[in-house]
Amino acid sequence: MPIDPTLPYDDTNIFARILRAEIPCRKVYEDDHALAFHDINPQAPVHILVIPKGAYVSWDDFSAKASDAEIAGFIRAVGHVAREAGVAATGYRLMANMGGHGHQEVAHLHVHIFGGRQFREMIPREAVSS
Structure with a gap:
């Protein structure tokens, strides 16, 4: 069920629980600002989620409240x-869903890294209405 990104942060969401090590993950990277791990239901040969360690619901929440160090650290x-997943040279897709229209399912900011295959257009042209 898509979430409302204007709601307060819910520290029982699955990513908050992964950050607290209550739920295991297949970690690929961790530093002071971010955690990255393989998606449990991959949609591409490479499908990694990157989440900030802070309690942020969406990009809007993150960009408004995170420190400069958190923002820079997460983007880096x-x-x-x-690069470490080997998709930078051939290309990859980043996706971050926000709110109901964006079909965000977990109320913690996260970025999907998809790679390892050719992707088609993001939104089919016939689906776009004026």
């Missing part, structure tokens, strides 16, 4: 993970 982590 995404780039580092893509």
Whole structure:
């Protein structure tokens, strides 16, 4: 069920529980600002999630409340993970869903890194209405 990104942060969400090591993950990277791990239901040969360690619901929440160090650290982590996963040279897709229209399912900011295959257009042209 998509979430409302304007709601307060819920520290029982699955990513908060992963950050507290209550739920295991297949970790690929961790530093002071971010954690990256393999998606449990991969949609591409490479499908890694990168989450900030802070309690942020969405990009809007993150960009408004995170420190400069958190923002820089998170963005650098995404780039580092893509390079380490071997997808930077051939190309990859980043996706972050926000709110109901964006079909965000977990109320913790997260970025999907998809790679390892050719992707098609993001939104089919016939689906776009004026």
